[in-house]
Amino acid sequence: MNRQELIAQIQQKKSFLCIGLDIDLAKIPTHLLAEEDPIFEFNKQIIDATHHLAVSYKPNTAFYEAYGIKGWQALEKTIDYINTNYPELFTIADAKRGDIGNTSTMYAKAFLEDLNFDSVTVAPYMGSDSVEPFLAFENKNTILLALTSNKGGVDFQGLKTENEELYKKVLKTALTWKNSENLMFVVGATKAEYFEDIRKIVPNHFLLVPGVGAQGGNLHDVCKYGLTKDCGLLINSSRGIIYAGTNENFAQEAQKEALKLQQEMATILDSSW
Amino acid sequence: MNRQELIAQIQQKKSFLCIGLDIDLAKIPTHLLAEEDPIFEFNKQIIDATHHLAVSYKPNTAFYEAYGIKGWQALEKTIDYINTNYPELFTIADAKRGDIGNTSTMYAKAFLEDLNFDSVTVAPYMGSDSVEPFLAFENKNTILLALTSNKGGVDFQGLKTENEELYKKVLKTALTWKNSENLMFVVGATKAEYFEDIRKIVPNHFLLVPGVGAQGGNLHDVCKYGLTKDCGLLINSSRGIIYAGTNENFAQEAQKEALKLQQEMATILDSSW
Numbered sequence: 001m002n003r004q005e006l007i008a009q010i011q012q013k014k015s016f017l018c019i020g021l022d023i024d025l026a027k028i029p030t031h032l033l034a035e036e037d038p039i040f041e042f043n044k045q046i047i048d049a050t051h052h053l054a055v056s057y058k059p060n061t062a063f064y065e066a067y068g069i070k071g072w073q074a075l076e077k078t079i080d081y082i083n084t085n086y087p088e089l090f091t092i093a094d095a096k097r098g099d100i101g102n103t104s105t106m107y108a109k110a111f112l113e114d115l116n117f118d119s120v121t122v123a124p125y126m127g128s129d130s131v132e133p134f135l136a137f138e139n140k141n142t143i144l145l146a147l148t149s150n151k152g153g154v155d156f157q158g159l160k161t162e163n164e165e166l167y168k169k170v171l172k173t174a175l176t177w178k179n180s181e182n183l184m185f186v187v188g189a190t191k192a193e194y195f196e197d198i199r200k201i202v203p204n205h206f207l208l209v210p211g212v213g214a215q216g217g218n219l220h221d222v223c224k225y226g227l228t229k230d231c232g233l234l235i236n237s238s239r240g241i242i243y244a245g246t247n248e249n250f251a252q253e254a255q256k257e258a259l260k261l262q263q264e265m266a267t268i269l270d271s272s273w
Numbered sequence: 274m275n276r277q278e279l280i281a282q283i284q285q286k287k288s289f290l291c292i293g294l295d296i297d298l299a300k301i302p303t304h305l306l307a308e309e310d311p312i313f314e315f316n317k318q319i320i321d322a323t324h325h326l327a328v329s330y331k332p333n334t335a336f337y338e339a340y341g342i343k344g345w346q347a348l349e350k351t352i353d354y355i356n357t358n359y360p361e362l363f364t365i366a367d368a369k370r371g372d373i374g375n376t377s378t379m380y381a382k383a384f385l386e387d388l389n390f391d392s393v394t395v396a397p398y399m400g401s402d403s404v405e406p407f408l409a410f411e412n413k414n415t416i417l418l419a420l421t422s423n424k425g426g427v428d429f430q431g432l433k434t435e436n437e438e439l440y441k442k443v444l445k446t447a448l449t450w451k452n453s454e455n456l457m458f459v460v461g462a463t464k465a466e467y468f469e470d471i472r473k474i475v476p477n478h479f480l481l482v483p484g485v486g487a488q489g490g491n492l493h494d495v496c497k498y499g500l501t502k503d504c505g506l507l508i509n510s511s512r513g514i515i516y517a518g519t520n521e522n523f524a525q526e527a528q529k530e531a532l533k534l535q536q537e538m539a540t541i542l543d544s545s546w
Binding site: 097103157 | 295336338369373376383388423424425426429432433
């Protein structure tokens with residue numbers, strides 16, 4: 001999927017919602033556990049109930065790897081289901097990978113080619129040749145960790161390097177890499193005040209923003225500084241949506257929560273466009 | 274496996290060799306492609322031929338994920354095979370994971386509990402709460418990326434932060450984390466001259482050293498500065514060993530290359546102990 005298709009979808013749905021499919025068998029409704037593949041069945045019903053309200057879905061690979069081969073099969077079935085039934089959706093493999101060149105190429109192939117995700121999240125610590133193999137894929141996006149929303153995020157990302165914080169150096173350096181137009185960046189919502197500075201460095205790139213809701217971030221604060229003329233934001237919510245309900249009605253409960261966020265987003269987009 | 278068991282194995286085998294199982298179906302002998310599971314069959318024969326010369330095996334997960342479910346199955350069979358037949362070996366899931374707390378817990382469970390690896394490699398960019406869930410596992414090790422051997426490694430790891438390079442800050446900060454005694458560190462062999470400084474910060478922790486051989490690092494240079502009274506090093510070689518041969522004799526060819534490295538290591542250990 002290219003950038004224009006993503007923007008067109010945001011305009012049409014008046015939403016920049018990304019739904020995180022972070023599956024935990026201990027949290028999904030118990031009646032699904034009798035299904036042959038409870039994880040896929042859960043995802044399928046969540047996606048069917050919310051696909052018109054969200055523009056993006058983001059399975060975090062950790063939650064699938066934790067279930068071994070069955071988890072990996074559920075991940076494959078989930079991405080295939082989205083690509084077959086809702087090809088307009090922007091899919092993100094939240095994998096936070098990154099390795100030396102030839103190894104990163106294997107990861108890129110796994111997520112962008114074989115599983116056919118539109119994008120994958122990547123950690124920057126190993127530098128240019130660990131990220132460029134992902135950037136080489138046409139019409140695919142690489143979402144680089146810049147400023148994360150967790151407590152430990154400040155440990156290194158906040159360190160001053162040559163008079164500016166490491167995460168700013170990551171943003172600036174990444175822009176010099178080959179095919180950097182295929183980059184997006186992860187920027188945590190719990191640090192809304194940083195978005196102003198970040199937009200000075202990356203005025204047009206899309207930012208994937210986790211941390212709204214469960215992690216305490218505020219949608220309006222993020223939009224105040226982060227929104228661009230093309231929207232330029234994907235706001236992720238995982239637990240707040242997918243675990244809103246705990247019984248047979250879980251998909252409708254998820255839909256209600258997604259609708260609330262979509263309506264807030266529509267209001268924000270209407271007043272900015 | 275605890276530290277003492279690893280050290281005892283190094284002393285007994287006079288080896289601190291780690292063999293990287295980076296599987297590429299385009300590189301393994303073609304006669305294996307007729308097997309039901311060529312990847313596992315290749316690994317099994319390599320391990321059987323070299324287990325007495327190496328103390329550790331390190332599958333890089335990228336090469337397995339690239340083959341989807343079949344790859345994941347081959348990874349499971351490989352670690353099960355080692356744990357069943359050679360439980361004395363120190364196993365490393367080279368996964369370079371790292372995510373927010375509850376998600377890192379899922380990765381830690383997948384690799385250290387379900388797959389039952391002795392250790393897993395972890396990226397530091399997201400800080401304390403992205404690493405501590407791994408450190409919480411008893412008798413397991415977390416191998417943190419510090420200074421990597423790839424070209425892009427200097428992009429961020431070499432940046433000066435508060436008067437010292439980022440990788441030194443990573444080492445020092447990691448020592449303050451809960452259960453830091455379960456840490457090891459990845460330090461690339463192409464930068465042997467850095468080992469002297471690194472040993473001032475982490476005098477006793479084990480260092481996993483990739484980059485000897487194919488990536489140009491020199492074993493003696495690394496040992497000169499990196500060796501401790503307990504050895505304190507695991508030197509990884511992947512392609513140089515496992516792809517030494519290309520026909521039916523591939524396992525014996527791998528054994529020859531492993532033996533060369535083991536003999537060099539025995540000489541080094543004999544002269545230092």
